[in-house]
Amino acid sequence: AQSVTQPDIHxxxxxxxxxxxxxxxxxxxxxxxxxYVQSPGQGLQLLxxxxxxxxxxxxxxxxxxxxxxxxxxxxxxxxxxHWSDAAEYFCAVGEEDYGxxxxxxxxxxxxxxxxxx
Amino acid sequence: xxxxxxxPATLVQPVGSPLSLECTVEGTSNPNLYWYRQAAGRGLQLxxxxxxxxxISSEVPQNLSASxxxxxQFILSSKKLLLSDSGFYxxxxxxxxxxxxxxxxxxxxxx
Numbered sequence: 001a002q003s004v005t006q007p008d009i010h011x012x013x014x015x016x017x018x019x020x021x022x023x024x025x026x027x028x029x030x031x032x033x034x035x036y037v038q039s040p041g042q043g044l045q046l047l048x049x050x051x052x053x054x055x056x057x058x059x060x061x062x063x064x065x066x067x068x069x070x071x072x073x074x075x076x077x078x079x080x081x082h083w084s085d086a087a088e089y090f091c092a093v094g095e096e097d098y099g100x101x102x103x104x105x106x107x108x109x110x111x112x113x114x115x116x117x
Numbered sequence: 118x119x120x121x122x123x124x125p126a127t128l129v130q131p132v133g134s135p136l137s138l139e140c141t142v143e144g145t146s147n148p149n150l151y152w153y154r155q156a157a158g159r160g161l162q163l164x165x166x167x168x169x170x171x172x173i174s175s176e177v178p179q180n181l182s183a184s185x186x187x188x189x190q191f192i193l194s195s196k197k198l199l200l201s202d203s204g205f206y207x208x209x210x211x212x213x214x215x216x217x218x219x220x221x222x223x224x225x226x227x228x
Binding site for chain 1: 121123147148149150151158159160161162163166168207209210211212213214215216217218219220221222224
């Protein structure tokens with residue numbers, strides 16, 4: 001069955017430190033991969049996505065992620081965390097559905113990021 | 118880009134009462150629309166998706182139903198709420214070759 005695993009429920013890092021959030025997936029074909037961020041009580045905002053091509057993907061807010069097929073992973077990284085990055089982060093996999101859109105997603109359970117001053 | 122409007126933002130309803138959550142989309146036409154639920158400790162789960170007016174697919178059996186009376190309107194309903202229906206409900210839209218855009222969500226508490 002298709003699934004997404006985010007092994008870290010909660011991570012705390014100091015402001016200015018580097019960050020890596022882990023994501024592993026189980027999927028029959030080459031998936032579309034996404035990272036979304038959710039601030040408390042808010043909807044989800046897309047950080048970045050991978051469909052094909054270069055396995056290192058750049059996103060908004062200084063985030064990047066690397067697709068590693070051999071490890072079935074799509075980890076999110078940021079070299080220097082800011083206090084405003086405190087939020088919950090969701091990894092998701094999907095495929096094209098009707099019309100070519102990518103809204104039919106399987107999400108991980110999320111990783112909550114806290115940032116220490 | 119697309120803008121997704123959801124209301125209400127929060128809702129407290131007694132067990133057995135009906136439910137209607139509305140979602141409307143701006144900035145696109147003929148989108149695919151989705152209802153997700155985020156329950157505590159369970160991540161986000163796709164409940165319904167729609168590829169067009171009156172075309173609804175249900176992903177999980179449940180106490181809820183969805184309708185799409187207009188191209189950019191998606192409604193989530195229940196005739197009788199259960200305690201287990203509590204959660205954060207998110208509407209999403211995707212069209213053309215795009216990823217999903219999400220609304221701000223509705224926090225439903227069934228008491």
